[in-house]
Structures are given as structure tokens and as C-alpha cells.
Amino acid sequence: MKKNLTFFLTFVLSVFGIMASLNAQELKYCGTTEMQKKLLEQFPELLLQQQASDQILQENLAEYDGTRDDQIYIIPIVFHIIHNYGVEAISEDQVKDAVRILNEDFRKLNPDTVDIVEEFKDIAADSKIEFRLAQKTPGGGCTNGIDYIVSHETTQGDNGSKLSQWPRNMYLNVWVVNSITSFDGIDIAGYTVPPSAAEGFFATLDGIVILSNYLGSIGTGSVGTSHVLTHEIGHYLNLPHPWGSTNFPGVACGDDGIYDTPETQGWTVCDLDGSICNPGIIENVQNYMEYAYCDKMFTEGQATVMRGLLNTAVADRNNLWTTSNLEATGTNDGYVSACAPRADFNPNHYFICEDADVLFTDFSWNGDPTSWNWEFSGGTPVSSTEQNPTVIFNEPGKYTITLTSSNAIGSSTISKDIYVSSLSAQYVQYYYEGFDNATQFANDWITVNVDNNDSYWKLASNAGFSGTNSLVLTNFNGDKGDIDYAVTPALDLSGMPVTYASFRYAAASSTSDITLLDDVLSVYASTNCGETWTLHLTISGVSLINNGAWGDYFTPGSVSNNWSLGMLQLPSSLATSNVRFKFQYTGGSEGNNIYIDDVTVSEHPVGIEGLVNDASNLSIFPNPNNGDFTLTYNLPSERNVNISIVDFTGREVFALLNQLQSAGNHQQQIHSDDISSLGSGIYMVKIQAGVDSYINKLVIE
Ligand SMILES: [Zn+2]
Numbered sequence: 186m187k188k189n190l191t192f193f194l195t196f197v198l199s200v201f202g203i204m205a206s207l208n209a210q211e212l213k214y215c216g217t218t219e220m221q222k223k224l225l226e227q228f229p230e231l232l233l234q235q236q237a238s239d240q241i242l243q244e245n246l247a248e249y250d251g252t253r254d255d256q257i258y259i260i261p262i263v264f265h266i267i268h269n270y271g272v273e274a275i276s277e278d279q280v281k282d283a284v285r286i287l288n289e290d291f292r293k294l295n296p297d298t299v300d301i302v303e304e305f306k307d308i309a310a311d312s313k314i315e316f317r318l319a320q321k322t323p324g325g326g327c328t329n330g331i332d333y334i335v336s337h338e339t340t341q342g343d344n345g346s347k348l349s350q351w352p353r354n355m356y357l358n359v360w361v362v363n364s365i366t367s368f369d370g371i372d373i374a375g376y377t378v379p380p381s382a383a384e385g386f387f388a389t390l391d392g393i394v395i396l397s398n399y400l401g402s403i404g405t406g407s408v409g410t411s412h413v414l415t416h417e418i419g420h421y422l423n424l425p426h427p428w429g430s431t432n433f434p435g436v437a438c439g440d441d442g443i444y445d446t447p448e449t450q451g452w453t454v455c456d457l458d459g460s461i462c463n464p465g466i467i468e469n470v471q472n473y474m475e476y477a478y479c480d481k482m483f484t485e486g487q488a489t490v491m492r493g494l495l496n497t498a499v500a501d502r503n504n505l506w507t508t509s510n511l512e513a514t515g516t517n518d519g520y521v522s523a524c525a526p527r528a529d530f531n532p533n534h535y536f537i538c539e540d541a542d543v544l545f546t547d548f549s550w551n552g553d554p555t556s557w558n559w560e561f562s563g564g565t566p567v568s569s570t571e572q573n574p575t576v577i578f579n580e581p582g583k584y585t586i587t588l589t590s591s592n593a594i595g596s597s598t599i600s601k602d603i604y605v606s607s608l609s610a611q612y613v614q615y616y617y618e619g620f621d622n623a624t625q626f627a628n629d630w631i632t633v634n635v636d637n638n639d640s641y642w643k644l645a646s647n648a649g650f651s652g653t654n655s656l657v658l659t660n661f662n663g664d665k666g667d668i669d670y671a672v673t674p675a676l677d678l679s680g681m682p683v684t685y686a687s688f689r690y691a692a693a694s695s696t697s698d699i700t701l702l703d704d705v706l707s708v709y710a711s712t713n714c715g716e717t718w719t720l721h722l723t724i725s726g727v728s729l730i731n732n733g734a735w736g737d738y739f740t741p742g743s744v745s746n747n748w749s750l751g752m753l754q755l756p757s758s759l760a761t762s763n764v765r766f767k768f769q770y771t772g773g774s775e776g777n778n779i780y781i782d783d784v785t786v787s788e789h790p791v792g793i794e795g796l797v798n799d800a801s802n803l804s805i806f807p808n809p810n811n812g813d814f815t816l817t818y819n820l821p822s823e824r825n826v827n828i829s830i831v832d833f834t835g836r837e838v839f840a841l842l843n844q845l846q847s848a849g850n851h852q853q854q855i856h857s858d859d860i861s862s863l864g865s866g867i868y869m870v871k872i873q874a875g876v877d878s879y880i881n882k883l884v885i886e
Pocket residue numbers: 215216217218416417420426
């Protein structure tokens with residue numbers, strides 16, 4: 186019996202042990218210390234500034250006499266929801282729930298204070314700090330304190346995601362993102378630049394970055410992780426982790442310098458009897474500044490530190506709660522704003538085939554709309570007053586959709602383009618685009634600047650692999666993670682047993698550090714007019730950056746060593762009647778311009794230059810010419826000879842000769858009258874001599 190009990194206990198303990206470690210693995214933690222370490226590595230001079238600010242804070246804390254002990258400090262707060270219409274675009278209700286939790290936590294109104302362990306019940310503090318959503322923008326405009334910003338930055342939350350910071354002496358800025366860039370392999374739920382570091386130039390970094398699913402307890406949030414923002418605001422108000430500011434928990438015992446938080450090495454598990462550093466002294470596992478995810482309290486000492494900071498000019502914190510600032514931000518007692526909506530919407534497809542449905546979802550914010558006015562000129566219906574209408578577009582083309590959202594206060598309008606494609610392809614089997622004809626490019630290609638910024642695909646007239654033009658993405662001052670794409674016209678590739686897509690590219694970076702080359706060129710294909718895309722080719726690193734580091738705007742010469750060949754053999758799934766290709770560029774941290782030229786689809790695996798072989802055995806004179814030229818070639822033995830002129834895709838455009846010829850040297854005169862159907866341009870002459878083929882470039886002017 187005893188044996189069985191031991192077994193049972195062991196079993197229970199291991200199950201809980203496994204659960205605890207699984208839990209710890211899945212949960213993400215605060216990245217404040219790691220982020221600060223990284224910032225200091227980047228800007229060593231920050232250390233002196235931080236030490237000076239810390240000195241001020243310590244002196245102030247020593248002098249802080251508590252004369253404002255009954256003062257309730259109200260802090261205006263603004264949430265910038267950085268999103269791309271995904272799950273990270275959390276609801277206003279979820280944000281308001283997060284503010285509710287803050288005000289419970291900082292006022293010790295959280296219902297679970299009854300569960301605080303005996304040792305800390307008496308020192309669990311009402312910090313007398315409150316948070317109110319801003320109701321006035323920095324310019325005095327109307328806001329509900331929740332600012333939705335569409336940006337790729339949501340997928341790589343870091344200091345670069347701190348878009349549209351509102352003045353930090355007026356507002357606490359919180360940026361809500363989909364994911365946060367991990368530091369040193371640590372998955373991060375949120376981080377804060379501490380006030381002593383947020384001075385001078387670094388004032389632009391002041392605020393908190395937090396994951397959308399670690400905010401609030403409803404929607405994508407959860408009760409268990411709903412105090413992460415409380416923890417981060419603790420940092421914002423000058424609280425270190427209880428084990429000090431130098432290490433991740435569990436490494437060594439340390440202290441935060443606050444008199445009533447016991448020495449600890451930090452906790453990622455909720456061991457309420459936890460006592461490691463000083464046997465017999467229970468550690469404050471339930472502290473909001475711990476990592477145990479059973480947090481319920483600040484101590485009186487921590488409240489004093491936070492309130493002390495709010496009485497200093499460090500990081501302008503003493504302006505936040507002033508009467509004049511509360512009035513300026515619309516957070517004074519009794520002020521109630523009602524805002525007009527900011528119109529926005531999200532179609533379920535930006536690319537679609539003719540005769541298909543598009544669902545338009547209202548995404549208006551800042552004020553609840555009571556009416557919607559949609560215009561779908563060319564669609565069915567042509568207009569709608571529904572909130573989320575569905576529309577059919579019967580004709581191919583680019584459609585500009587307009588939404589006006591209104592309520593009793595006012596209205597606003599936004600327009601976006603969607604692209605409807607014909608079911609019949611524009612080109613059959615062979616395709617070549619050299620970007621030398623601007624009109625053809627404008628008619629055939631679609632370029633999309635996802636973030637509507639200064640980096641986007643366009644024609645370049647200053648560089649080309651063949652001809653004088655190419656397609657360029659001006660990415661010299663580009664932003665890491667910025668996505669831009671260019672889409673080919675629809676091609677009918679049905680009946681092509683073996684097909685290759687090829688192109689030339691030339692790219693550079695702004696750095697010679699190859700570990701920083703994180704730009705990516707991806708080639709996708711779609712068989713449903715762009716409604717869905719599959720990835721077929723990815724080029725990155727030194728394979729992509731084939732021209733090294735340039736200190737200025739990169740422009741490739743036309744010599745071939747600046748250009749590489751990108752090529753893919755198409756799977757049989759693309760041998761269908763309507764195929765589009767998409768060239769998508771994702772900007773790197775040290776990007777520069779990239780050029781693409783000679784986009785070719787044919788049965789030949791490479792572009793025109795790759796087809797040229799053994800040119801020494803086939804000479805063309807003169808070359809360039811006006812259509813009159815002489816071919817000279819040598820046959821090693823009697824052969825059946827087939828001479829043709831082919832275009833960039835390798836497709837025959839003119840048959841010159843087909844006959845049996847003897848071994849030895851041959852000359853063949855070609856007259857412009859005979860090939861007058863060919864316009865000026867670049868072609869190839871191809872001689873198929875038995876099993877051998879000789880190919881050379883022909884330029885007709
Ligand atoms: Zn932290």
C-alpha cells in the first residue's frame with residue numbers, strides 16, 4: 186500500500202512538473218532588461234546618461250516626503266494598435282478591459298487580493314495611480330485613446346514599431362503588436378524603456394511595446410496573462426525586477442533596492458512558499474514585477490518609488506498628471522468626448538477573378554459609425570449602405586472602392602483599389618518583359634505598395650540587363666519588413682509540358698556585414714487571379730545581394746556580372762490557363778535598391794543570355810545591323826541544318842533555312858527584305874545542326 190502511495194505521489198509530481206515546465210515554455214516574458222542591454226551595446230554613451238538620471242531618482246526618492254500621499258495620480262494613456270487586419274487588430278473593448286485591469290491593479294481593487302499570502306498582505310499597496318484613455322489628441326482633436334495604425338511593423342515589434350508616438354510628456358504610449366522580435370533567443374511578451382534611459386534622443390523610444398494577446402482578459406487576451414501591462418507600467422514608473430536589473434530570473438539572488446521586496450532570484454513558477462535566497466524568508470512570488478504569472482500586488486515600497494518618479498522631471502513624468510495636462514488630453518474629471526469615425530475597411534481579396542464575390546468588412550474606428558456609404562463604381566451593386574457588403578465585379582480592371590463612415594458627430598472617407606482579372610489570359614505560353622516599353626508595362630503589370638510608403642516597385646530608366654530599362658524597388662532608405670510586390674499579367678501555360686520562369690536581378694545592401702543581409706525576394710504564382718498565392722522561389726542573403734555594399738543609391742551597370750539569373754522550373758500544377766507570378770520583396774535592416782529585368786516564361790531554362798552558346802562557331806556580321814547581315818558557321822560533318830530567328834523566350838519568330846549541308850565552312854546572307862516582318866529589337870539566331878545547336882545574339886536597329 187505504501188509502495189502504491191509513493192508511486193501515486195511520484196506520478197502526480199511528475200505530471201505537475203511536466204505541466205509546469207510546459208507552461209513555462211509556452212509563456213512569454215518581459216524583455217525590458219534584454220532590450221536595454223541591446224540598446225546599451227548599440228549606444229554605449231547611454232550608460233552615462235542613465236546613471237545621471239538614476240542619481241536624480243535616488244536623491245529624489247530620499248527626499249520624497251510623502252506630502253502628496255493622498256494625491257491620486259492620473260496618467261493619460263494612448264494605445265497604438267499596429268496591425269495588418271489580423272488577430273492583432275484587437276477590439277476597443279479588449280483595450281478598455283486592459284485599462285480596467287490596470288486601474289484595479291494600481292488601486293489594489295483586484296478581487297484576488299484575498300489570495301495574497303499572509304507574509305505580504307499588510308504591505309500590498311494601493312499605489313493611488315490611475316490610467317485614463319486619452320480623449321484629446323496632441324493637436325486637440327477627438328480621440329477615444331485607441332489609435333489603429335496599419336503597418337508591417339506589427340510582425341516585428343521592436344523600437345522601430347513605435348510609430349506615431351504622442352508627446353511623452355502628455356501621454357503614456359503603448360504599442361500593441363502581433364509579435365515581438367526575440368532577443369538572445371528569449372520570447373518576449375512586452376518591454377519598456379525605463380525612464381532613466383528615455384531621455385534626450387531616446388525620448389522617442391519612451392513607452393511600452395506589448396503583444397496583442399497579452400493585453401486584457403477578453404478577446405485574444407486571457408485572465409492569466411492580463412497583468413503583463415501592469416508589470417510593464419511598473420518599469421515605466423521606475424520599478425526594476427525584484428531580483429535587480431541585471432539578469433534573467435533563476436540565475437542568482439539579487440535585490441531591487443526597494444526595502445520591502447525580499448531578495449530573490451526571480452520566479453517563473455508560482456511557488457507561494459518559495460524561499461531560496463534567505464531560508465525562512467518567503468519571497469514575493471505574487472509581485473507584479475515577478476514572472477510567475479500569479480501576480481496580485483505591488484508593495485508599499487514599490488508604490489513609493491513609482492509615486493516618487495511622478496514627482497521628478499525625469500522622462501517628463503511630473504507633467505503627466507498635472508491639471509493642465511489632464512485638460513489638454515481630455516482626461517480631466519467629467520470630460521466626455523464623442524468622436525466622428527475614422528473610415529477604414531478591409532476587402533477579403535485585393536485580387537480576384539471576374540464574376541467572383543468580394544466581401545468588404547468595415548474597419549472604421551475612433552467613433553462608432555451609425556451609417557455607411559459604399560461606392561463600387563462598376564460593381565454589382567454600385568453602392569451600398571450595409572456595414573459589410575458583398576459585391577460582384579463582372580468586368581476585369583482596377584476598381585477604386587470608397588467608404589464614407591458617419592455618425593452624429595461627423596464622417597470620414599477612405600478609398601482603396603482592388604484588381605479584377607479576366608479569366609482568359611493576356612499571353613499564351615511564351616512571355617517576355619524587358620521593361621523597355623513603359624505603356625506595355627503600365628497596361629500589363631500591377632505593383633502594390635503595401636504600406637503606402639516611399640519604397641515601391643516602378644520602372645527604372647537608368648539600368649537594365651537588356652535594353653535600358655528594368656523594374657526597380659527603391660529600397661535604399663527602406664524599412665525592415667516592408668513588403669512590396671509586382672504582379673505579372675495572366676499567362677496561359679496550359680499544354681506546356683516543361684516550363685521555366687526566369688529573370689535577372691541585381692541587388693545591393695547598405696552594409697558589408699553579411700550577417701545583416703535579411704532582405705528576401707520571393708516569387709509566388711497564382712492560378713486564381715491572385716486570390717491565393719503559392720511560394721515557388723526564395724532568394725536571400727548573399728545570393729540576393731549580388732553587388733555587395735553601396736553607401737548610396739545602388740544602380741547596376743549593364744555588364745552581366747552585376748546581374749544574376751533567377752530561375753524556376755514550374756510544377757505541372759501551373760500548366761493551366763491563367764497563371765500570374767508575383768515578385769515580392771521584404772525589406773531588410775540594411776537594404777538598398779533591387780532591380781529586376783528580362784522576366785521570361787518559356788520552355789527554355791534561362792533567359793536570352795543563357796541561350797547563347799558556342800558563339801565562336803556562329804558569327805553574325807555586322808551586328809547590330811539593319812536586317813542585312815551574314816552568318817558564318819562551321820559544320821564538323823554533314824548535317825541537317827535548321828536556321829531560325831528566335832525571340833527572348835526562345836520561341837521561333839522566323840524560319841530562315843532547313844536543308845542538308847556538307848562539312849566545313851558556310852556563309853549565309855540574310856536580306857532585310859526577307860525578314861521585314863521583324864521589327865527592330867534583340868533576337869537570337871539559332872542553328873540546329875543535327876544534335877548540336879549554335880546560338881548567338883542578333884540586334885536589329
Ligand atoms: Zn519586466
